[in-house]
Amino acid sequence: xxxxxxxxxxxxxxxxxxxxxxxxxxxxxxxxxxxxxxxxxxxxxxxxxxxxxxxxxxxxxxxxxxxxxxxxxxxxxxxxxxxxxxxxxxxxxxxxxxxxxxxxxxxxxxxxxxxxxxxxxxxxxxxxxxxxxxxxxxxxxxxxxxxxxxxxxxxxxxxxxxxxxxxxxxxxxxxxxxxxxxxxxxxxxxxxxxxxxxxxxxxxxxxxxxxxxxxxxxxxxxxxxxxxxxxxxxxxxxxxxxxxxxxxxxxxxxxxxxxxxxxxxxx
Amino acid sequence: xxxxxxxxxxxxxxxxxxxxxxxxxxxxxxxxxxxxxxxxxxxxxxxxxxxxxxxxxxxxxxxxxxxxxxxxxxxxxxxxxxxxxxxxxxxxxxxxxxxxxxxxxxxxxxxxxxxxxxxxxxxxxxxxxxxxxxxxxxxxxxxxxxxxxxxxxxxxxxxxxxxxxxxxxxxxxxxxxxxxxxxxxxxxxxxxxxxxxxxxxxxxxxxxxxxxxxxxxxxxxxxxxxxxxxxxxxxxxxxxxxxxxxxxxxxxxxxxxxxxxxx
Numbered sequence: 001x002x003x004x005x006x007x008x009x010x011x012x013x014x015x016x017x018x019x020x021x022x023x024x025x026x027x028x029x030x031x032x033x034x035x036x037x038x039x040x041x042x043x044x045x046x047x048x049x050x051x052x053x054x055x056x057x058x059x060x061x062x063x064x065x066x067x068x069x070x071x072x073x074x075x076x077x078x079x080x081x082x083x084x085x086x087x088x089x090x091x092x093x094x095x096x097x098x099x100x101x102x103x104x105x106x107x108x109x110x111x112x113x114x115x116x117x118x119x120x121x122x123x124x125x126x127x128x129x130x131x132x133x134x135x136x137x138x139x140x141x142x143x144x145x146x147x148x149x150x151x152x153x154x155x156x157x158x159x160x161x162x163x164x165x166x167x168x169x170x171x172x173x174x175x176x177x178x179x180x181x182x183x184x185x186x187x188x189x190x191x192x193x194x195x196x197x198x199x200x201x202x203x204x205x206x207x208x209x210x211x212x213x214x215x216x217x218x219x220x221x222x223x224x225x226x227x228x229x230x231x232x233x234x235x236x237x238x239x240x241x242x243x244x245x246x247x248x249x250x251x252x253x254x255x256x257x258x259x260x261x262x263x264x265x266x267x
Numbered sequence: 268x269x270x271x272x273x274x275x276x277x278x279x280x281x282x283x284x285x286x287x288x289x290x291x292x293x294x295x296x297x298x299x300x301x302x303x304x305x306x307x308x309x310x311x312x313x314x315x316x317x318x319x320x321x322x323x324x325x326x327x328x329x330x331x332x333x334x335x336x337x338x339x340x341x342x343x344x345x346x347x348x349x350x351x352x353x354x355x356x357x358x359x360x361x362x363x364x365x366x367x368x369x370x371x372x373x374x375x376x377x378x379x380x381x382x383x384x385x386x387x388x389x390x391x392x393x394x395x396x397x398x399x400x401x402x403x404x405x406x407x408x409x410x411x412x413x414x415x416x417x418x419x420x421x422x423x424x425x426x427x428x429x430x431x432x433x434x435x436x437x438x439x440x441x442x443x444x445x446x447x448x449x450x451x452x453x454x455x456x457x458x459x460x461x462x463x464x465x466x467x468x469x470x471x472x473x474x475x476x477x478x479x480x481x482x483x484x485x486x487x488x489x490x491x492x493x494x495x496x497x498x499x500x501x502x503x504x505x506x507x508x509x510x511x512x513x514x515x516x517x518x519x520x521x522x523x524x525x526x527x528x529x530x
Contacts, residue, residue: 041289051288058284060292067299074300078307098321105318116311124307126336137367137392140385143377147368154364161336168334177322178331182341186353191528197350198528225324264378 050254052262059263064139068132072160073250075125082118083239090170092235094228097172122164129160141264149256152249159246166238172231180234181226187217329413329426338407339400345415346509348529356506363499367392370496372488395503434519437463437512453525460522464530467505472497 029040042053090100104111142150169180188194193216204210212224222229333341343352375384412418413426438456479485512518522530
């Protein structure tokens, strides 16, 4: 078979596959580079239809967007995948947590790699989300009609910090427990609601509430110190509650980017 | 067939500023995503995530540092009490950030980079972001050692470094300097501090409001938005002011309300 025949044969097979019933049930349009297909490529794909099918030219410039928002989302996805893999090997119990970390690092195939990627992607996501906020400010992209999406963005910034902070405790090593101790100790000074905060003494005398075991800080740590109950609390917050809240806020954030006229740009 | 498809092209495609998301944006996203993933992958191959010895509640490391992104807040703890540095100021930062779109009513500079058209907003945000956030994180990560003392990055961390604690409250400082003994009384000092902080929060905003009466920007802003902006700005500037007071005059507190709070 010479090359011409081979080419013809391949084209024939291609045509058979693309014209088949099964193929057409999956892909609703052709791949030929015509404007209609370009639009359908975005509009008929559940993931890509996050985007408008057409957009303004300056919106794809890396010098304008820094890609920071999109990469933040990518890192969130990477964190979800690596995080789920880590969850298979990790028990959020004070007796086991640290042992499981060692097991994960030395015995689980690619365990160290998964842990490294999760850890560094977490730092990366914090950096990227800060950069994204900085870029959005510098381009004035919070101005009408995008005011409320900026508010959602600030919430997502806080959520990112909380995600990273709750994950910080899970290795259950010295770094984890003391960093979280420093962080949660602040809450004991909450005005009115922390047992060492301004006016807490007065609230205690009035209501009998706000003791070291029952104040703003113990709400976070589930006790008077960072201990086993804190680990369980942070684990559930880190793996379930905060990711769900983050996902909901991201849905709103992305949806509003579209509804507020797509990516910002000069009028 | 081809003709029919040609007819379906929307009119907006004639606008040269509009391009198809596929392939133009998707290509950029794909390349950026691949590069970022590759970078993360290489970084993770070369550098292992830290794992120290098992958690031990009886052994406090010195220094105990919060995660790096909170070190700006931990740095604030040097200058303010925990209720202020750890709770009130962070809450105000979050609320203040959320309020930005509602207090910045300048319509210019939306969707492009410009400094000239929005000097105030840009200066304030960049000062807050770059100096009070990024720089303080940098300071906390590289320049703070045992006892939260200041160390150069190449300096050995000496846990026994002695730093003289000569910080005094502002009322005592003024009493010493000007020889007004009455200010040493805690309640007189408290009143002095309250007056100072009250003046700080009222005179500066009032001064600029009156001075700017002729400025259309302040007129357009209206009293409520102006006051919110002024409050947030003055609160933000309280941090560098307190830092400078501490570094130069060793001032501990500006206001002490005995048994309640210190600022």
